[in-house]
Amino acid sequence: MPLFVPKEKSKELIEFLKNNPLLKDLTKKEINELEMITHLREYKNDEVIIQSKEPTLAIYIMKRGNAFVVMGSVEGKGEIIEKIEEGEIFGEMALFENEPCSVHIIADGDVQVLGIFKYDFDALIHRNKELGIKLLYNIAKLLSSRLMRIDTKLYKNSASTNQT
Amino acid sequence: MNESIIITSKYQKKNLIYDLIVIVIILILVISISYFLYKPLTSLFIAAIISYLLLTVVDRIERLGVIRVIAVSIVFLVIGAILTAGIINLGPLLLSQIDTIQERLPQYKELTLNKITYIKDKLYYFQTTFNKRFPILGEIHVVENLLDSISKTATHGFNELLSLSTVFSVISILPLFIFVPFFTFFLLLESRSIKKYLISLVPNRYFEVFLNFLYRIDNQLGKYLGGIIIECVIIGTLSATGLYILNVNYFLFIGVVAGIVNVVPYLGPLIGSSLAIIIVLLESGNMADVFQVLILFVAIRLIDDLLIIPVVISSAVKVHPVIVLLAILVGEYLMGIIGMVLAVPIYEVTRIILKEIQGIIYRHHLT
Numbered sequence: 001m002p003l004f005v006p007k008e009k010s011k012e013l014i015e016f017l018k019n020n021p022l023l024k025d026l027t028k029k030e031i032n033e034l035e036m037i038t039h040l041r042e043y044k045n046d047e048v049i050i051q052s053k054e055p056t057l058a059i060y061i062m063k064r065g066n067a068f069v070v071m072g073s074v075e076g077k078g079e080i081i082e083k084i085e086e087g088e089i090f091g092e093m094a095l096f097e098n099e100p101c102s103v104h105i106i107a108d109g110d111v112q113v114l115g116i117f118k119y120d121f122d123a124l125i126h127r128n129k130e131l132g133i134k135l136l137y138n139i140a141k142l143l144s145s146r147l148m149r150i151d152t153k154l155y156k157n158s159a160s161t162n163q164t
Numbered sequence: 165m166n167e168s169i170i171i172t173s174k175y176q177k178k179n180l181i182y183d184l185i186v187i188v189i190i191l192i193l194v195i196s197i198s199y200f201l202y203k204p205l206t207s208l209f210i211a212a213i214i215s216y217l218l219l220t221v222v223d224r225i226e227r228l229g230v231i232r233v234i235a236v237s238i239v240f241l242v243i244g245a246i247l248t249a250g251i252i253n254l255g256p257l258l259l260s261q262i263d264t265i266q267e268r269l270p271q272y273k274e275l276t277l278n279k280i281t282y283i284k285d286k287l288y289y290f291q292t293t294f295n296k297r298f299p300i301l302g303e304i305h306v307v308e309n310l311l312d313s314i315s316k317t318a319t320h321g322f323n324e325l326l327s328l329s330t331v332f333s334v335i336s337i338l339p340l341f342i343f344v345p346f347f348t349f350f351l352l353l354e355s356r357s358i359k360k361y362l363i364s365l366v367p368n369r370y371f372e373v374f375l376n377f378l379y380r381i382d383n384q385l386g387k388y389l390g391g392i393i394i395e396c397v398i399i400g401t402l403s404a405t406g407l408y409i410l411n412v413n414y415f416l417f418i419g420v421v422a423g424i425v426n427v428v429p430y431l432g433p434l435i436g437s438s439l440a441i442i443i444v445l446l447e448s449g450n451m452a453d454v455f456q457v458l459i460l461f462v463a464i465r466l467i468d469d470l471l472i473i474p475v476v477i478s479s480a481v482k483v484h485p486v487i488v489l490l491a492i493l494v495g496e497y498l499m500g501i502i503g504m505v506l507a508v509p510i511y512e513v514t515r516i517i518l519k520e521i522q523g524i525i526y527r528h529h530l531t
Binding site: 028029033036039040041042043046047049051053054055056057058068071073074075076077078079104106113115117119120127128134 | 167168169170171172173174227229352360363365368369370371373375376379527
């Protein structure tokens with residue numbers, strides 16, 4: 001009988017993580033380990049999840065709802081450059097860079113995200129090398145697909161500028 | 165996608181003032197609860213420290229695939245076995261040494277006061293001669309005043325010790341033996357959900373800041389507390405063994421006390437060695453014995469400074485000695501012995517909180 005966090009909540013998180021395409025090759029034990037360091041957060045419409053120029057200290061998984069990737073200065077108008085959808089991971093740069101984030105992530109409607117602290121994640125992949133390889137491989141795949149998307153976008157942009 | 169959206173900063177001036185007030189209220193509540201209720205909550209505090217220190221071990225066992233309840237039980241069984249073995253082997257000897265010291269305390273008191281009177285007479289004679297030779301200096305009463313205050317302090321000290329020996333009676337310690345293991349067991353079992361629950365209470369804008377704050381505290385205090393416990397055990401063992409070799413009475417009692425008081429930085433080692441020297445002075449009165457004990461404690465101090473501290477606590481909290489002493493004095497004033505022990509950790513936590521707040525204010529130009 002836990003005093004603080006109901007068991008159903010952690011069961012629900014485990015179920016969600018198990019069904020995430022990025023984590024599908026993880027074993028039940030590995031999913032449990034990941035759940036131990038996962039925090040469920042709820043954000044309201046237009047609430048800033050990650051603010052640019054702030055040190056990034058966590059990696060997030062969108063559990064329910066969508067979010068915008070926005071460029072622009074704080075307290076002003078920003079341009080939406082990308083959309084994050086349910087199940088997607090964001091803020092993964094925190095794992096590899098000590099630089100502050102370059103974009104804002106803003107909730108589009110009420111959303112639920114799972115936050116994992118950078119150093120908890122670091123400790124996990126150092127502790128459990130097999131799980132670490134799986135997680136880092138999946139994140140690398142995600143980053144390369146994002147890079148390909150940006151390349152295509154840039155190519156299209158330069159092609160349209162050349163035409164004009 | 166070329167839509168636009170208004171970006172509202174996470175940290176607003178109006179929020180910050182409100183948040184600071186909330187933080188101050190929480191701090192005041194925590195401090196006043198610890199201050200006013202520290203006696204009934206002592207077992208919970210001790211259990212919290214013990215479970216914090218044992219957390220890594222339990223987590224490691226759990227990661228091997230063992231259910232948490234079993235992991236906690238394994239740790240409890242092992243520690244229980246070690247403690248039982250220690251108590252069976254050394255307990256009776258320690259208790260008999262404490263009993264003898266308690267019985268002899270009034271005798272020690274008389275002995276000390278006699279010695280003070282003896283010194284007083286000698287010095288008084290010296291003072292009179294001095295005044296006769298140099299009448300120009302008039303009547304100087306330094307010696308009487310000084311020795312009067314020393315004998316008063318000594319009498320007061322012994323009375324305190326006599327009352328302390330009743331405080332540490334079995335009846336007052338017994339509840340600790342029941343409640344501390346009970347609380348420790350459940351804190352270890354629930355540690356993760358307690359941490360998650362605390363984090364869930366924090367507003368979104370401080371989610372990452374709070375995680376970072378916990379990480380930094382854990383990193384610094386974990387090493388500090390763990391290191392200090394290891395240091396205490398080593399110092400206690402070295403003192404007891406050294407005193408046993410030197411054939412000093414109550415070697416085990418002095419060793420245990422020297423180990424325990426070592427948790428208080430700077431003052432602890434001083435108290436431990438002074439206790440040993442006073443006991444040797446009162447027991448044998450032989451200056452050669454006192455000198456041997458003095459050398460032993462200097463050697464232990466050197467081993468501590470040159471070997472134990474650099475290896476065990478090197479990367480943990482580094483605080484300026486003046487601040488450490490001030491923190492200890494304030495801790496002693498507010499919460500007595502527990503305050504002295506917790507002074508440095510509490511100072512460190514407060515410093516990290518202020519640093520995090522300062523970081524936010526600085527980054528967002530909120531001043």
